[in-house]
Amino acid sequence: MxxxxxxxxxxxxxxxxxxxxxxxxxxxxxxxxxxxxxxxxxxxxxxxxxxxxxxxxxxxxxxxxxxxxxxxxxxxxxxxxxxxxxxxxxxxxxxxxxxxxxxxxxxxxxxxxxxxxxxxxxxxxxxAGARMLVRANDTRQQLAQMGQARVAVINGSTGQQVSERQPGLTLVTVASTEEGAKAVAQGRADAFVSDDISLIDQARLLKGTVKVVGARLSVExxxxxxxxxxxxxxxxxxxxxxxxxxxxxxxxxxxxxxxxxxxxxxxxxxxxxxxxxxxxxxxxxxxxxxxxxx
CATH class of the missing domain: 3.40.190.10 (Periplasmic binding protein-like II)
Known part of the structure; x- marks a missing residue:
């Protein structure tokens, strides 16, 4: 060359x-x-x-x-x-x-x-970790205690995946964290499963009408x-x-x-x-x- x-x-x-x-x-x-x-x-x-x-x-x-x-x-x-x-x-x-x-x-x-x-x-x-948001007067602490309750989840979320593993639940799809929390507060759902940090914030916003309960259901x-x-x-x-x-x-x-x-x-x-x-x-x-x- x-x-x-x-x-x-x-x-x-x-x-x-x-x-x-x-x-x-x-x-x-x-x-x-x-x-x-x-x-x-x-x-x-x-x-x-x-x-x-x-x-x-x-x-x-x-x-x-x-x-x-x-x-x-x-x-x-x-x-x-x-x-x-x-x-x-x-x-x-x-x-x-x-x-x-x-x-x-x-x-x-x-x-x-x-x-x-x-x-x-x-x-x-x-x-974060998936946890459960319920109304303030609800005594249930775990997803396994919810029986055939209506549980709000966001489609495509890890909260949905966690909830789908619990048999008997009726899953109610919501579009957002705010909608899921309000569904519980207004009685349209018995619980809402999502990231605990977002649930804690929503519980503060809704001023005592709902609460976050139970241990983390996941590590996220x-x-x-x-x-x-x-x-x-x-x-x-x-x-x-x-x-x-x-x-x-x-x-x-x-x-x-x-x-x-x-x-x-x-x-x-x-x-x-x-x-x-x-x-x-x-x-x-x-x-x-x-x-x-x-």
Whole structure:
């Protein structure tokens, strides 16, 4: 081979190696070219993700993702990164990630093996557990005591999966956490099974008409959603999350949303991080304590 062509090929190989590792990632390429990151959030998943004053997206997961966005902007060396928020439901969140309508979902999605067939997850930012919401005068404490009761569930939720394992129940599908809690308060359902953190918030909002009972029925690692086909973007998200955990930023954000009065709510949930989350904050890595029914 002529020496000219040898030098030309060598120079091309070196140039290829010098390209950013995210050049082949379509999600990152879209973020770079548009200067925009589209974030999905839930309207009623307080304190993780909900509509605050004026409909503005707020919450623990939302603020964590805002911090992630700032670090992603820095890593990509973008002069600016505009954040665009899109409300998503439990039923449509995976489709919105898959079809590219959103690049990141910051809410209360549980990382499960089955879901990892469709989407990818960032690091865990909260450990929830399915529990039961009942009326204040109900003496039942466990799902096994509900007999043939009407139990509200959100279609496609892990609360639905937990409830389906209990024979005899009549499941009542609701569209949202708020609707499920009100169904119990108004007598249209006898119980509502969902993430305990959302139920605790709804019980506070409904001022003593309902209560959260029983032990956790599951262990549910909640994490941001990203596309399964954007491994470089996922790695960027995971590294940014590790940095947030290690420098204490995530713990301060947690304190704001779980141990102080909630913005727009006027009450505090008074929930310090549990052992699993404390360990995640101290030693962040990609390992996930998989979703399990207790």
């Amino acid at each position: 002529h020496s000219f062509f040898k030098h030309w090929l060598a120079a091309g190989a070196i140039a290829a190696l010098a390209l950013p590792t995210w050049a082949a990632d379509a999600t990152l390429a879209k973020i770079q070219s548009s200067g925009q990151l589209t974030i999905g959030y839930r309207l009623d998943a307080a304190p993780l993700s909900y509509a605050g004053e004026g409909g503005k997206p707020v919450g623990y997961a939302v603020e964590l993702c805002q911090q992630l966005a700032a670090r992603i902007q820095s890593q990509l060396k973008l002069p600016a990164l505009q954040l665009h928020y899109v409300p998503v439901t439990i039923a449509e969140r995976f489709d919105r990630i898959a079809d590219g309508k959103i690049q990141l979902e910051c809410a209360d999605s549980t990382n499960t093996k089955a879901r990892r067939e469709r989407v990818a997850f960032g690091l865990t930012y909260y450990y 690692p909640l994490a941001p959603l990203v596309s399964k086909y954007a491994p470089d973007f996922q790695n960027l998200v995971n590294q940014a999350m590790k940095d947030l955990y290690r420098d204490g930023t995530a713990r301060q954000i947690y304190k704001k949303w779980f141990e102080q009065p909630l913005p727009g709510r006027g009450y505090s949930l008074d929930l310090p991080p549990d052992m699993l989350l404390n360990d995640t904050f101290r030693r962040p890595d990609g390992f996930v304590t998989d979703w399990t029914v207790l």
